[in-house]
Amino acid sequence: MKDYIVEHKWKIIEESYNSDYNQITESLMSLGNGKMGQRANYEESFSGPSLQGSYIAGVYYPDKTRVGWWKNGYPEYFAKVLNSVNWIGIDVKVGNEQLDLAKAKTIHSFYRELDMQKGYLYRKMEVTLNNNARLIIESTRINSMANDELGAISYSVKSVNYDGPLTLSPYLDFDVANEDSNYDEKFWLSEEAIANSNECYVSCTTKKTEFVVGAAMTNNFFLNDEKINSTIEYKTKDKKAIATTVFNIASGDTLTIEKYAGLTSSMHYSNSDIKRNAIQIANTAAQYSFSHHLDRHTEAWSHIWETCDIKIKGDVAAQQGIRFNIFQLYQTYTGQDDRLNIGPKGFTGEKYGGSTYWDTEAYCLPFYLSTTNTEVGKNLLIYRYKQLDKAIENAEKLGFTCGAALYPMVTMTGEECHNEWEITFEEIHRNGAIAYAIFDYIRYTGDHSYLEEYGIEVLVAIARFWAQRVNWSSKREKYVMLGVTGPNEYENNVNNNWYTNYIACWCLKYADESLVYVKETNPSRYIEIIKKIDFVEGELSKWKDIVANMYYPEDEDLGIFLQQDNYLDKEQITVDQLDKKHRPINQKWSWDRILRSCFIKQADVLQGMYFFEEDFSLEEHMNNFRFYEPRTVHESSLSPCVHGILASKLELHDKAYEMYLRTSRLDLDDYNNDTEDGCHITSMAGTWLSIVKGFGGQRVQENKLSFTTSIPKKWEELRFKIKFRANLFEVIIGQDKTEILNLEGPASELYLNGQLITTKSLATISTLN
Numbered sequence: 123m124k125d126y127i128v129e130h131k132w133k134i135i136e137e138s139y140n141s142d143y144n145q146i147t148e149s150l151m152s153l154g155n156g157k158m159g160q161r162a163n164y165e166e167s168f169s170g171p172s173l174q175g176s177y178i179a180g181v182y183y184p185d186k187t188r189v190g191w192w193k194n195g196y197p198e199y200f201a202k203v204l205n206s207v208n209w210i211g212i213d214v215k216v217g218n219e220q221l222d223l224a225k226a227k228t229i230h231s232f233y234r235e236l237d238m239q240k241g242y243l244y245r246k247m248e249v250t251l252n253n254n255a256r257l258i259i260e261s262t263r264i265n266s267m268a269n270d271e272l273g274a275i276s277y278s279v280k281s282v283n284y285d286g287p288l289t290l291s292p293y294l295d296f297d298v299a300n301e302d303s304n305y306d307e308k309f310w311l312s313e314e315a316i317a318n319s320n321e322c323y324v325s326c327t328t329k330k331t332e333f334v335v336g337a338a339m340t341n342n343f344f345l346n347d348e349k350i351n352s353t354i355e356y357k358t359k360d361k362k363a364i365a366t367t368v369f370n371i372a373s374g375d376t377l378t379i380e381k382y383a384g385l386t387s388s389m390h391y392s393n394s395d396i397k398r399n400a401i402q403i404a405n406t407a408a409q410y411s412f413s414h415h416l417d418r419h420t421e422a423w424s425h426i427w428e429t430c431d432i433k434i435k436g437d438v439a440a441q442q443g444i445r446f447n448i449f450q451l452y453q454t455y456t457g458q459d460d461r462l463n464i465g466p467k468g469f470t471g472e473k474y475g476g477s478t479y480w481d482t483e484a485y486c487l488p489f490y491l492s493t494t495n496t497e498v499g500k501n502l503l504i505y506r507y508k509q510l511d512k513a514i515e516n517a518e519k520l521g522f523t524c525g526a527a528l529y530p531m532v533t534m535t536g537e538e539c540h541n542e543w544e545i546t547f548e549e550i551h552r553n554g555a556i557a558y559a560i561f562d563y564i565r566y567t568g569d570h571s572y573l574e575e576y577g578i579e580v581l582v583a584i585a586r587f588w589a590q591r592v593n594w595s596s597k598r599e600k601y602v603m604l605g606v607t608g609p610n611e612y613e614n615n616v617n618n619n620w621y622t623n624y625i626a627c628w629c630l631k632y633a634d635e636s637l638v639y640v641k642e643t644n645p646s647r648y649i650e651i652i653k654k655i656d657f658v659e660g661e662l663s664k665w666k667d668i669v670a671n672m673y674y675p676e677d678e679d680l681g682i683f684l685q686q687d688n689y690l691d692k693e694q695i696t697v698d699q700l701d702k703k704h705r706p707i708n709q710k711w712s713w714d715r716i717l718r719s720c721f722i723k724q725a726d727v728l729q730g731m732y733f734f735e736e737d738f739s740l741e742e743h744m745n746n747f748r749f750y751e752p753r754t755v756h757e758s759s760l761s762p763c764v765h766g767i768l769a770s771k772l773e774l775h776d777k778a779y780e781m782y783l784r785t786s787r788l789d790l791d792d793y794n795n796d797t798e799d800g801c802h803i804t805s806m807a808g809t810w811l812s813i814v815k816g817f818g819g820q821r822v823q824e825n826k827l828s829f830t831t832s833i834p835k836k837w838e839e840l841r842f843k844i845k846f847r848a849n850l851f852e853v854i855i856g857q858d859k860t861e862i863l864n865l866e867g868p869a870s871e872l873y874l875n876g877q878l879i880t881t882k883s884l885a886t887i888s889t890l891n
């Protein structure tokens with residue numbers, strides 16, 4: 123766990139130069155606007171530890187899968203979110219010496235901050251170079267939320283004691299590679315690199331997928347705040363366009379460059395329009411000042427914060443944590459494009475290539491449903507609906523028939539694409555999360571039309587998969603499910619993972635009920651659908667039989683559901699008995715040792731109890747929580763939030779707070795020693811869940827919102843807004859009482875701490891906690 127980020131309500135601050143942590147900070151202070159983003163790399167050259175990364179949403183490369191021994195059914199490729207054009211670069215040369223922080227003679231001061239309220243990255247540092255030139259560098263950077271194809275930088279160099287030539291070379295560089303490339307291959311082919319007084323532009327095409335990305339830049343220069351026209355030498359080199367200017371400066375002078383980059387791609391333009399638009403965006407931007415763009419960007423952020431901010435009084439670390447999570451989520455996905463999804467690393471790193479995991483449905487959907495327009499949640503579901511054919515193909519490749527669908531664990535296009543077999547591929551539970559999301563969406567929005575329009579086809583295809591995936595065990599006289607990996611990836615190829623068996627049966631029941639619903643409410647559509655998917659009602663009897671006769675591993679003496687058949691054969695030790703030096707076990711232990719141990723990577727049985735809480739008594743919740751929590755190492759970012767929500771439900775307040783801090787500060791404090799690879803974006807929605815569903819106890823009950831509130835002892839107050847159907851509510855939870863303000867929409871009933879209450883428009887109601 124690291125402790126170098128300064129606590130602040132709205133900012134992520136690094137107050138000194140931490141070379142060892144630079145890659146962590148690069149991840150933490152990443153910028154994005156839903157369409158593009160990049161790590162917090164320095165603009166000037168830097169020879170210290172760094173992962174240079176700029177990414178464009180939806181642009182990927184199918185890197186050939188790398189496995190030791192190829193077997194039938196392996197995914198053909200591992201989709202890579204592509205490191206794309208580096209548009210931020212500005213080389214700085216003082217006399218003959220290149221500015222490079224890693225090589226500077228003295229670093230007098232260094233300060234870097236990510237302002238989450240305004241959405242910018244700022245840096246200020248004072249350095250002396252080896253030629254004794256002392257300089258103050260200041261830079262501010264945005265990926266504009268107001269114009270999501272625009273990146274802008276204000277970069278200034280102030281001479282403290284230096285008189286002489288200062289060379290600034292802003293550039294665009296497409297000669298980039300992915301760190302995680304399977305075969306050290308570069309994925310971009312050069313299209314064009316051009317640099318002259320009218321245009322500075324580079325573009326490349328991806329191999330195989332043929333995405334084209336173009337970047338143009340326009341620069342303005344200022345000496346002591348006065349705009350200056352300088353002689354610029356233009357140059358192109360391979361995939362790079364450079365504009366170099368030499369100025370003679372004197373001590374006390376400040377030279378500033380405002381750099382604007384227009385970034386366009388074939389995701390949004392025809393190939394012939396990419397260049398023109400990129401150039402136009404950069405040129406138009408350069409007609410205004412950087413502060414103009416910063417203001418528009420800040421204003422766009424203030425609209426987002428207006429609904430989704432969460433305010434915690436009395437705990438700065440907790441406040442910083444939740445804002446950091448919300449900020450990164452909205453930087454990654456704004457929900458405007460149903461071709462896009464929420465990658466586990468967003469624009470902050472490359473690990474986990476591929477854009478979509480079950481994380482979206484299981485964790486992110488509720489966040490977007492409550493904090494923005496319903497359309498965004500719907501887009502996330504439609505994304506999967508559009509990939510149904512591919513999910514059916516995926517299942518066919520494995521020998522399933524008759525329209526059974528297996529959604530991929532990792533995907534860009536609907537095809538399965540990852541490097542691993544047992545860990546990832548056998549996690550067929552993801553099919554369950556996709557069905558659960560349909561249920562969750564309808565329960566939350568009340569939009570049943572989704573079911574007949576799209577959802578029912580997905581549900582039937584998923585149910586068909588489960589009906590074929592189980593088998594009858596004559597020994598047990600029950601249906602069983604063999605050879606799976608549950609959410610806990612520290613056990614592979616297990617039999618009867620309780621969570622998977624449970625969610626499979628739930629899917630069968632829900633698909634059955636949904637068919638009945640559509641048949642009753644829209645008979646003609648029902649007939650249309652069953653014709654389209656060749657559904658025969660006889661399929662239902664098989665589903666019902668499975669539901670009635672499924673095997674669930676349990677231990678009656680302990681009063682728990684067993685994670686899988688052989689879980690209790692393992693040596694039972696708890697995490698507190700494990701020496702700290704062994705953690706995280708995924709970095710310290712062999713895979714063999716991990717698989718044999720009883721340690722659990724992430725919520726598994728408890729994930730099921732969280733989804734289907736109404737099916738279980740409080741005692742069952744408590745028994746399972748008390749058994750599994752001490753065995754869970756939470757080495758998946760998706761884990762602590764679920765444990766936190768359950769701890770709140772069970773009134774284990776200290777545990778709920780511990781889990782909240784762990785989920786919300788997972789990256790800020792680098793709990794799992796892996797933030798340098800990028801931030802854990804999808805689990806950030808889990809942080810939101812652990813506040814709203816945990817401390818707020820928010821649920822949907824009988825078509826109404828319901829809250830059961832309690833906040834950590836340290837907090838004076840927790841405040842958040844929730845969109846629910848026609849209403850926008852503000853929930854204000856204090857130590858003793860909770861108030862709810864009906865900010866928008868008609869009078870509406872809700873449950874607050876067990877009481878059914880009517881909230882009148884613009885009025886506040888309150889109860890004791």
Ligand code: BGC
Binds near residue numbers: 474
């Ligand atoms: C988790 C998976 C998750 C993936 C992407 C893994 O470490 O175990 O559940 O889907 O990360 O976030």
